[in-house]
Amino acid sequence: MSLNDLAIDVPRAAIRAAAGELRTALGARVLFPGDAGFDAARTPWNVAVAQHPFAVALPESADDVVDVVRAATLSGLRVAPQSTGHAAGALADTDLSHTVLVSLKGVRGVAIDPEARTARVLGGSLWNDVLEAAAPHELTALHGSAGDVSVVGYMLSGGLSFYARAHGLAVNAVRAIEVVTADGTLVRANEDEHPDLFWALRGGSGSFGVVVAIEIDLLPVADVFAGMLLWDAARAAEVSHTWAQWTRSAPETATTALRIMNFPPLPQLPPFLSGRSVVVIDGAIDETDAAASALLAPLRALRPEIDTFARIPAPALVGVHMDPPEPTPSLTWHAILDSFPAEAVDAFVGAGGTPGIFVQEMRHLGGAVNRRPAGGGAIASLDGHYLVHSIAMVPEPDAGPAATAAVRAGVAALAPWHADALALTFIDAPGADRALAFGPAWARLRQLKLAYDPANLFAAARPI
Ligand SMILES: Cc1cc2nc3c(=O)[nH]c(=O)nc-3n(C[C@H](O)[C@H](O)[C@H](O)COP(=O)(O)OP(=O)(O)OC[C@H]3O[C@@H](n4cnc5c(N)ncnc54)[C@H](O)[C@@H]3O)c2cc1C
Known part of the structure; x- marks a missing residue:
């Protein structure tokens, strides 16, 4: 409990x-x-x-x-x-x-300091707000795959972006947090002021207060080589094995994901997706066009039906993963893997065809995601090299139990390769062992929760 x-x-x-x-x-x-x-x-x-x-x-x-x-x-x-x-x-x-x-x-708004390459972001702002404000200064941020996720909710739970293997978890780009704490005072926490609270908020998030503003570092990136490759799901095994092999030597500048997506027949979907299963590789490669194209060659050799990889303005990166643009009834489960060998690829592909699975996803971790920077907070890195993520739709409440069973099965299929770790931002359902997302930081975080919020005033999505 x-x-x-x-x-x-x-x-x-x-x-x-x-x-x-x-x-x-x-x-x-x-x-x-x-x-x-x-x-x-x-x-x-x-x-x-x-x-x-x-x-x-x-x-x-x-x-x-x-x-x-x-x-x-x-x-x-x-x-x-x-x-x-x-x-x-x-x-x-x-x-x-x-x-x-x-x-x-x-409570939304963004102020950019182009010289310092930082942004002060009000507590309820979305990633799209930041990207729009930063782009004229040829700056961007360590946002996730969806532009309508909030900056605070994502960053203070870790934040896995398509720049992650080169730049690490987004939470490490947080410089200061303005938060209303349990005693009703507005506090500014950073490395020098309230350092314990600053440490705890970077992972502890809404368990420690209501964040009204956050200051973050931006990246000097105006455009990025990014996109997606798409095949019919009949090619899922071939594509997945090739991607798994490719990731074993991919440089840290490449952060990509592999997905098997089963689209229901819906009139609002484009005809090439409606009622169809596909396999998709997407992500970003922070290299010159020539170097990125050379890197993609083994994947492109599989002759995808659609290939959108190209240099795009940085704010367009939120469109690459094709996350739903509107509120969506969904249920997810995930695990982190130590490795993704050939047997695991077969298990992943098999699970992608499980009835009820909408998306079976594998994100490539490793690189800077595994490295804890000096001065990091309660969450600063993730152990493990891949993240398996199963998503089901819940069109009506009665569909909940079947959706839960489907996503649990999708993740359990990879159980032999599960690491003792979880990514906090991907915990999206009751029942996950949150301590696994914090590792050794968990005990100190619980002590600080008692110190800063002894009456347990704050109810967070991922409670401490
Ligand atoms: C379509 C989709 C795509 C996603 N893509 C990615 C991705 O690429 N990478 C990744 O890492 N994650 C991703 N996520 C997960 C997402 O980052 C987390 O669920 C995140 O916590 C959502 O934050 P939110 O504020 O938008 O959501 P909310 O449900 O509003 O907030 C989640 C929790 O964050 C805390 N919180 C939010 N705002 C505040 C505040 N102002 N003050 C204090 N606490 C606050 C609270 O504890 C709250 O319960 C995705 C999720 C979805 C649904």
């Missing part, structure tokens, strides 16, 4: 008082069940998850966040920071009936 599972006993009169406190503090920027807009405000990006909080706060500033945290504390309520709800699946087993869901959707 996690701390998040502990029931909180709040008497009825106190609940009425709590609602009053929140109304006084936030006025129309707090919604209760029955209020117009409440249902939309409580609905996360992962629409398979039904969230039933005590209230939804919609702060527009750091001061609003301070007011929410103070009012919740006075009222004996908990606080769950959420920016988009991409990780709502991981919060699904937390009882939110005495919790204020703090939706950071109204």
Whole structure:
């Protein structure tokens, strides 16, 4: 049982008082069940998850966040920071009936310092916000595959980008964090100020407070060689074996993924994908066009049906993985692998055809992802060389158990190669052993949670 599972006993009169406190503090920027807009405000990006909080706060500033945290504390309520709800699946087993869901959707904005190559990003900002602001300065960031994931939610849980094998986990690019802590104060944490909190937030994320702004390093990259290769799934074994072999000698400048994707017949899909299974390799290669093309030659020799690899503007990298552009009901499971030998490739391909699997993915780790930089936080690197990730759709609640069984089977198929590690950003369902994502940092992190949030005010998707 996690701390998040502990029931909180709040008497009825106190609940009425709590609602009053929140109304006084936030006025129309707090919604209760029955209020117009409440249902939309409580609905996360992962629409398979039904969230039933005590209230939804919609702060527009750091001061609003301070007011929410103070009012919740006075009222004996908990606080769950959420920016988009991409990780709502991981919060699904937390009882939110005495919790204020703090939706950071109204706290967005980015300021770029082109000289320092840094960005100050407000707490609810999305990667697309940063990429758009950074591009005119020929800068980019260590974003993930989807542009509508939040910067804070991704970075403070590690963050695996298509630049990862060269530059490491995104969390190591965090320079400072402005956070409202459990005592209702706004604190700036960095290497010199509140260093323990700075260490804990870089992995501990929303378990330690509501982040209202974050300062991050940017990369001096205006464009990147990136794209995808696509074949019919009949070629899955051949393509997967070739990719696995290719990754064994690929330089750290190449970060790629292999996927078997089973598309349902849907009119909104392009005809070449609707009702079809395909195998896809995608990613980025930080080399000259000539060097990147030479590197891709063994994969291109398999004559893909579609080949989009080319030099593209850096912000376009979020389009390469073809993540769903709209809120999506999904369920996922993952594991990290020490290696991906031929037997494992066969198991991966077999699992890609499991009924119920929408996407069976293998991301290539290694390189800088494995290296812990000096001064890193609670999460600064990942052990292991590959990450297997199974995704199922949950079009209606009844489909949940079958989807869970499918994704667990997709990952279990690779069990002989599982490492004792997990990637926190890929924990997206209850039941994962979160300690595996932290390794030796777990014990210190739990101590710091008790020190900074002794009443367990904050409910996070991946609780400490
Ligand atoms: C389509 C898709 C693509 C993805 N691609 C990648 C990828 O390429 N690489 C990768 O590493 N991950 C990827 N992820 C996983 C994603 O990075 C994590 O689920 C991430 O935690 C989502 O952050 P969010 O804020 O958008 O989601 P939310 O569900 O809003 O937040 C998740 C948790 O982060 C914390 N949090 C968020 N905002 C704040 C805040 N302002 N203050 C305090 N705590 C906060 C909270 O604890 C919250 O419970 C992907 C997920 C999806 C669904």
